[in-house]
Amino acid sequence: MRRVKTRIQLDIEDTPTHYVNILPYLKNPLPPPLNPATGDPIGPEALMALFPEECVKQEVSMEKKIEIPWEVRGILMRSGRPSPLQRAVGLEEALKTPCRIYYKREDVSPTGSHKLNTAVAQAYYAKKEGVERLATETGAGQWGSAVALACAYFDIEAMVYMVRISYEQKQYRGTLMRTYGAQIVPSPSDKTDYGRKVRKEDPDHPGTLGIAISEAIEDTMKHENTKYTLGSVLNFVLLQQSVIGQETIMQLDSIEETPNYLVGCVGGGSNFAGMAYPFIAEERFRDVQCIAVEPKACPSLTEGEYRYDFGDTAGMTPKLKMYTLGSDFTPPKIHAGGLRYHGVAPTISALVEEGRIKARAYEQLEVLNAGVLFAKTEGVIPAPESAHAIKAVIDIALEAKKKNKSQAIVFNLSGHGHFDMAAYGALLDGTLNGESVSTTSRVQSETVSITKG
Numbered sequence: 215m216r217r218v219k220t221r222i223q224l225d226i227e228d229t230p231t232h233y234v235n236i237l238p239y240l241k242n243p244l245p246p247p248l249n250p251a252t253g254d255p256i257g258p259e260a261l262m263a264l265f266p267e268e269c270v271k272q273e274v275s276m277e278k279k280i281e282i283p284w285e286v287r288g289i290l291m292r293s294g295r296p297s298p299l300q301r302a303v304g305l306e307e308a309l310k311t312p313c314r315i316y317y318k319r320e321d322v323s324p325t326g327s328h329k330l331n332t333a334v335a336q337a338y339y340a341k342k343e344g345v346e347r348l349a350t351e352t353g354a355g356q357w358g359s360a361v362a363l364a365c366a367y368f369d370i371e372a373m374v375y376m377v378r379i380s381y382e383q384k385q386y387r388g389t390l391m392r393t394y395g396a397q398i399v400p401s402p403s404d405k406t407d408y409g410r411k412v413r414k415e416d417p418d419h420p421g422t423l424g425i426a427i428s429e430a431i432e433d434t435m436k437h438e439n440t441k442y443t444l445g446s447v448l449n450f451v452l453l454q455q456s457v458i459g460q461e462t463i464m465q466l467d468s469i470e471e472t473p474n475y476l477v478g479c480v481g482g483g484s485n486f487a488g489m490a491y492p493f494i495a496e497e498r499f500r501d502v503q504c505i506a507v508e509p510k511a512c513p514s515l516t517e518g519e520y521r522y523d524f525g526d527t528a529g530m531t532p533k534l535k536m537y538t539l540g541s542d543f544t545p546p547k548i549h550a551g552g553l554r555y556h557g558v559a560p561t562i563s564a565l566v567e568e569g570r571i572k573a574r575a576y577e578q579l580e581v582l583n584a585g586v587l588f589a590k591t592e593g594v595i596p597a598p599e600s601a602h603a604i605k606a607v608i609d610i611a612l613e614a615k616k617k618n619k620s621q622a623i624v625f626n627l628s629g630h631g632h633f634d635m636a637a638y639g640a641l642l643d644g645t646l647n648g649e650s651v652s653t654t655s656r657v658q659s660e661t662v663s664i665t666k667g
Contacts, residue, residue: 218301218303219301219469220300220301220303221298221299221300221301222298222299222300222301222316222465222466222468222469223296223298223299223465224296224461224464224465224468225296226291226295226296228296228461228464229287229290229291229295229296229457229461230282230456230457230460230461231281231282231287232279232280232281232282233272233279233280233281233282233453233454233456233457234278234279234453234456234459234460234491234492234495235272235275235276235277235278235279235280235449235453235456236449236452236453236487236491236494236495236561236565237275237276237449237561238276238277238278239278239491239494239495240561240564240565240568241568242564242568244449244560244561244564245522245535245560245564247260247532247533247534248522248532248533249532249533250524250529250532250533256532258270258271258273258274260532261273261532263435264431264434264441264442265336265441265442265443265450266336266339266340266342266343266345266441267339267343268339268342269335269336269339269450270450272449272450272453272454273448273449273450274449278495280453282335282457283335283338285338286334286335286338289334289338289367290330290331290334290457293323293324293330293334294322294323294324295331295457295461296461296464296465297318297319297320297322297323297458297461298318298319298322299316299317299318299319299461299462299465299466299624300316300317300318300319300592301314301315301316302315302316302317302588302591302592304590304591304592304593305587305588305591305592305607305608306611307591308587308590308591309608309611309612309615310615311611311612311614311615312614312615312618312619312620312621313610313611313614313615313619313620313621313622313623314471314620314621314622314623315607315611315623315624315625316466316471316473316622316623316624316625317592317624317625317626317627318458318461318462318489318624318625318626318627319627320458320485320626320627320628320629321594321596321597321600321627321628321629321630323360324363325356325359325360325362325363325390326356326359326597326629326630326632326633327356327359327360327485327597327628327629327630328455328458328484328485328488328626328628328629329356329357329359329360329361329445329484329629330360330363330364331454331455331457331458331488332360332445332451332454332455332484333357333360333361333363333364333443333445334360334364334367335454336348336364336443336451336454337361337364337365337367337368337370337443338364338368340368340370340441340443341368341369341370343441344439345370345439345440345441346370346371346439346440347370347371347372347373347437347439347440347441348361348365348370348371348372348373348440348441348442348443349373349374349375349430349431349433349434349437349440349441349442349443350372350373350374350375350430350442350443350444350445351374351375351376351377351401351423351426351427351429351430351444352374352375352376352377352380352426352445353376353377353380353423353426353481353551353552353553353554353555354380354384354387354550354551354552354597354598354599354633354634355376355380355381355384355387355388355390355391355551355633356387356445356552356597356599356628356629357444357445357446357552358374358376358387358391358396358398359387359390359391359394360445361374361396361443361445362374362390362391362392362394362395362396363394365394365395365396366394366395371397372391372394372395372396372397373396373397373430373433373440374391374396374397374398374399375398375399375400375401375403375405375409375426375429375430375433376388376391376398376399376400376401376426377400377401377420377421377422377423377425377426377551377554378400378401378402378419378420378421379420379421379547379551380421380551381398381400381401381421382400383549383551383634383636383637384551384633384634384636386633387633390633400421401421401425401426401429402419402421402425402429403429405429405433406428406429406432406433407432408425408428408429408432408527408528409425409429412425419544420544420547422527422543422544422545422554422555422556423481423482423554423555423556424524424525424526424527424541424542424543424555424556425526425527425528427444427525427526427527427530427531428526428527428528428530430442430444431526431528431530431531432528432530445482445484446481446482446483446484446555446559447482447483447484447525447534447536447555447557447558447559447560448559448560449559449560449561451484452483452484452487452488452491452559452561452562453491455484455485455487455488456487456488456491456492457488458485458488458489458626459488459489459490459491459492459493460492462489462492462493462624463492463493463496466622466624471622472498472499472502472622473493473499473502473622473623473624474501474502474503474621474622474623475502475503475504475505475607475610475621475622475623475624476489476490476493476502476503476504476505476624476625477505477507477603477606477607477610477623477624477625477626478490478505478506478507478603478625478626478628479506479507479508479550479552479553479599479600479601479602479603479626479628480506480507480508480514480515480553480558480562480573481508481512481550481552481553481554481555481558481599482555482557482558482559483506483558483559483561483562484559485599485626485628486506486562486626487559487561487562488626489624489625489626490504490571491561494565494570503572504565504570504571504572505571505572505573505574505606505610506562506566506571506572506573506574507573507574507575507576507602507603507605507606508553508573508574508575508602509545509548509550509553509554509575509576509577509578509581509602510575510576510577510578511545511546511548511554511577511578512539512543512545512546512548512553512554512555512556513539513575514537514538514539514555514556514557514558515537515558515562515563515566515573515575516573516574516575517539517575518537518538518539518556518557518558519537519538519539520535520536520537520538520563520566520567521535521538522534522535523536523538523540523541523556523557524541525541525557526541527541527542529541534557534560535560535563535564536557536558536559536560536563537557537558537563537566538556538557538558539556539557540556541556541557542556543556548578548598549578549582549598549634549636549637549640550578550581550597550598550599550601550602551598551599552597552599553599553602574606574609576602576605576606578598578646578647579641579646579647580605581598581601581602581604581605582598582601582637582638582641582646583641584601584604584605584608585598585600585601585604585631585638586638586641586642587604587608588601588604594627594630595630595631595632595634595638596627596629596630596631597628597629597630597631597634598631598634598637599628599629600626600627600628600629600631601631603625603626603627603628604625604627606625607623607625610623611623
């Protein structure tokens with residue numbers, strides 16, 4: 215094995231003190247959310263019923279940096295921040311590539327993913343307002359786990375609606391949430407009017423993030439002293455994840471490395487934005503290629519339409535301009551539950567339109583095979599979501615090998631796969647299928663062709 219610095223660790227005092235806000239760095243103003251009834255732009259006051267006031271302020275802020283409360287920093291520091299940046303020497307040698315591959319270890323948090331970065335912040339702001347209960351949805355369970363722990367830290371009740379197919383595939387995720395004290399139900403559920411409606415129409419519905427969001431919002435509106443918390447899509451969530459990219463910049467600077475590629479998986483977009491936005495905000499990284507990776511089973515960026523759409527299935531949210539497959543789209547039952555979302559964050563969508571982010575999509579089989587190779591060479595079993603990024607990294611490294619180009623590739627290992635053994639077991643047993651979807655099979659009114667950037 216080559217003698218290189220394989221683990222770049224910052225001192226605990228290097229935990230970022232401010233969030234990076236991408237809004238001031240967009241070439242054009244972000245299209246505003248719309249009132250679905252009137253089509254008129256809505257102001258921040260319309261969001262106050264759902265979210266803590268400080269989160270709404272961050273959503274619309276044009277400040278380039280927003281201070282992180284000390285109480286939030288303190289919890290992040292005792293929960294694994296700053297996280298390591300690791301050199302993938304084993305993977306490099308297996309690929310025989312001249313590229314240098316690095317991965318940001320978000321899997322080392324107590325809940326096993328990056329999601330705690332924003333869950334702690336949202337719970338803190340809610341607690342400051344006297345909120346006693348948070349309601350949310352979760353796909354694969356990483357977000358639900360983070361909310362459960364954050365609520366435990368601040369003595370807040372947590373109610374989690376978990377997409378039914380993931381609830382069944384990843385039962386120990388539910389156990390983890392309950393251990394932290396959260397209440398969890400599979401969605402669609404019998405706890406809400408909308409959940410009961412979906413189940414009446416289709417008792418075996420696998421669930422979607424859009425349906426789970428609708429249930430969590432309905433729950434929020436019907437319970438006193440309850441706020442809604444979400445793990446992706448909106449700007450305040452993505453900027454609260456920017457601690458990832460800020461740390462990565464410091465770590466790369468410490469070894470005098472400049473990346474050629476930044477890679478991350480994308481469902482709603484929080485882990486990708488958390489990694490990429492601090493780089494996009496700095497002029498010196500203008501030549502870095504940002505690659506967003508999604509499943510072919512839910513190809514929002516690569517096959518979706520850039521238009522206004524609901525963030526949920528019931529149509530309770532304001533309309534957001536984003537890449538979308540249609541809010542009524544039901545993805546195949548892939549194991550990457552965190553990527554089974556019909557839309558993508560408006561800021562990521564805008565950056566794709568500007569040509570500053572490129573997208574790739576992969577099949578489930580090739581993704582999990584990439585995850586197995588990573589596990590064999592690096593010893594870390596990645597979440598199926600993170601394995602999408604790994605597949606793209608492998609392809610980029612092999613493309614560079616053909617051209618004999620030595621490049622630096624950095625990706626976000628957004629979470630571990632310890633609760634995803636059913637997926638890897640099916641792959642190793644030969645019973646896993648590709649579960650892709652084409653534009654002709656989507657549940658939407660029309661199919662369009664899109665040219666980006």
